[in-house]
Amino acid sequence: MSHRIERVNNLIRQEISELLRRQVKDPRLGTFVAVTEVVTSPDLRRAKVFVSCISSKEEKQETLNALTGASRFLRKELAKNLRLRRIPELSFHWDDSIERGDHLMRLIDQVSSTDH
Numbered sequence: 001m002s003h004r005i006e007r008v009n010n011l012i013r014q015e016i017s018e019l020l021r022r023q024v025k026d027p028r029l030g031t032f033v034a035v036t037e038v039v040t041s042p043d044l045r046r047a048k049v050f051v052s053c054i055s056s057k058e059e060k061q062e063t064l065n066a067l068t069g070a071s072r073f074l075r076k077e078l079a080k081n082l083r084l085r086r087i088p089e090l091s092f093h094w095d096d097s098i099e100r101g102d103h104l105m106r107l108i109d110q111v112s113s114t115d116h
Helices: 003-022 056-070 071-081 097-115
Strands: 033-039 046-052 089-094
Touching: 003 033, 003 046, 003 071, 046 056, 056 071, 056 089, 071 089
Parallel strands: 046 089
Antiparallel strands: 033 046
16 A cells, blocks of 8 residues: 555544544434544545444444435535545445454453463
C-alpha cells in the first residue's frame, strides 16, 4: 500500500469518527461506534469503512443500516473537510476482530487454567 493511500485512509477514518461523534444523530447507532479501519481502493473511488461496537447481532445490522443511510451525508462532509480531488464511495463493514480477540483470550485462559 502506498504511503499516500495510507494517509488518505487515516484521514478518512479520523474524519468519519469525528462526524459520527459530533454530527450524526441516528437513534439506531449505539452509544459508541468505533471506526477501526478504512481501506481505500488505489483509484480512490471506493472505501471500505470497518466499524465495531459492543452489541447484539440485530443491533449490529441496525448499526450498519444506519451508517449506510448516512453515507451520502458523510461523503458530503468529507468533501467539505478534506482536500481531496475525489471523495470515495463509502461502504460499511463489520469488524469483529475485537470479539475474535476476546474469544481467543478466553480460550487461552481456559487452557492455562486446566493445565495447573
